[in-house]
């Protein structure tokens with residue numbers, strides 16, 4: 001087989017695989033730009049026009065925001081943002097304690113933390129509900145934020161990173177007169193930016209995708225978050241497919257937009273921070 | 278600046294005792310080197326002084342203050358780590374100034390101290406670089422700069438040159454000696470390298486397995502070791518040791534030989550087992566030597582020649598000669614141990630036998 005042909009075949013195969021992966025995404029995007037009646041029009045029987053947003057309309061997006069999707073986004077940003085900010089503090093402190101301090105029962109507690117993130121949320125949803133309702137937090141933002149702040153996986157991420165930081169840094173700073181909180185802030189946090197971003201993103205996405213818990217904890221539906229709000233686009237008799245797709249596109253877009261400016265810290269990693277060498 | 282005293286210092290990790298009772302007095306302005314094989318507890322001893330480890334028993338006094346239970350930051354010590362421990366995200370300026378920022382030293386004073394230290398260590402041009410952009414020797418100097426600006430009573434160095442290549446190590450050794458002369462500060466320097474110890478120290482403390490084997494000026498230890506360990510540790514190639522038995526006439530019969538040598542020490546009990554020590558540069562290779570050995574390797578370094586030869590009883594003899602020498606391998610040579618430059622040790626306890 002001549003090399004050029006070989007190459008062509010490889011590219012063809014790659015393109016085919018990529019097509020399969022990208023197709024659903026593309027179809028969701030273009031469907032959000034179609035009128036609801038036209039969504040399935042070119043699919044059965046299939047014509048290539050199904051892959052193009054035509055007829056083109058922004059009706060879906062207009063309708064979404066008229067139905068209060070803006071507030072829902074703001075609500076979710078508030079919940080996810082609060083969770084991320086508090087979560088970074090709490091989990092970072094916990095990871096730091098596990099990595100640097102010796103205390104009785106340390107390995108047992110660390111073991112529990114590790115196990116905690118292997119439990120599916122569904123397993124603790126009911127006990128959590130009874131705790132939250134006894135605190136009188138049902139239908140309060142606190143019910144969404146507080147239980148998600150402490151996150152075993154985030155603690156573990158910080159613990160692992162802080163453990164890799166040479167202990168000499170801690171001791172050198174200690175000899176200079178810095179207390180443990182100062183050392184955390186001036187030495188460990190700047191070194192751990194990639195970890196902060198990973199952990200922060202994880203906490204953010206966790207809230208962004210939450211569905212079951214907000215549904216349970218906010219029965220009055222006064223304060224809706226995205227996943228719950230989206231479900232409302234689909235009622236028993238009719239489904240506003242184009243609006244559903246529009247909401248999905250926005251929902252996917254926001255975390256991506258947040259990630260892009262943070263990417264350079266992400267790539268930097270350990271090598272860039274100069275710990276090695 | 279002030280001296281330092283250790284009194285009956287002990288440290289155990291769990292049940293393992295790592296430092297087993299160290300007593301030591303260091304005068305103000307002295308440069309003392311702790312030397313010993315890897316794992317003998319040098320770093321641990323230094324960390325006890327710094328306060329990075331808690332003592333199990335004993336006392337640490339710096340100046341007039343018992344600092345045994347004092348917070349590390351308040352002991353008046355500054356430490357240069359083997360890894361330098363420079364904060365990678367800070368510039369040289371921020372690294373050196375970190376302690377002053379933490380302790381809220383007024384800005385003008387902090388800047389003045391920093392400028393002075395930077396000038397002393399030739400770091401002025403490098404102040405805005407990060408550690409990753411510096412060479413090994415430069416990082417080393419930054420670490421020293423961070424110690425200097427604290428104006429400590431005692432400087433602690435933990436193997437500060439071990440990450441440098443051989444040439445740079447010699448150069449930095451010189452710079453450290455000059456720095457000590459200039460600052461006149463009390464310094465404790467830890468190394469496993471006996472050459473560093475010999476060249477830098479006012480006094481050497483030889484450690485083994487958490488105990489002090491001997492303390493003294495470098496040449497005193499070299500010329501007059503208290504025991505086999507110190508004799509063998511200082512000097513390269515190391516001192517030659519021949520086990521021997523005291524004969525009824527008081528002369529010494531080395532194992533595996535039929536010849537007797539005069540003893541440097543009189544009045545020994547016949548039958549006692551001793552070790553005869555002689556440094557390579559004192560071995561005499563002569564045709565009328567009393568002992569024989571078979572030449573293994575000859576290293577010609579130009580100024581001196583090292584001859585390694587197998588003695589009886591599988592001891593390898595090292596001799597350093599001033600003249601060039603061209604014997605082939607396997608040739609048998611005859612040598613003498615000049616009585617005046619041999620030392621005698623007890624074969625069982627390893628302790629020096631003096632007159």
Ligand SMILES: Nc1ncnc2c1ncn2[C@@H]1O[C@H](COP(=O)(O)OP(=O)(O)O)[C@@H](O)[C@H]1O
Nearest residue numbers: 290291295313314315316317318319320321322
């Ligand atoms: N934190 C610790 N816990 C247990 N053992 C330790 C600890 N630190 C050092 N040791 C042990 O103490 C001994 C001496 O270590 P160290 O002082 O680092 O030796 P050196 O610096 O002379 O090479 C070693 O055997 C080491 O394993």
Ligand SMILES: [Mg+2]
Nearest residue numbers: 319320321436
């Ligand atoms: Mg060490």
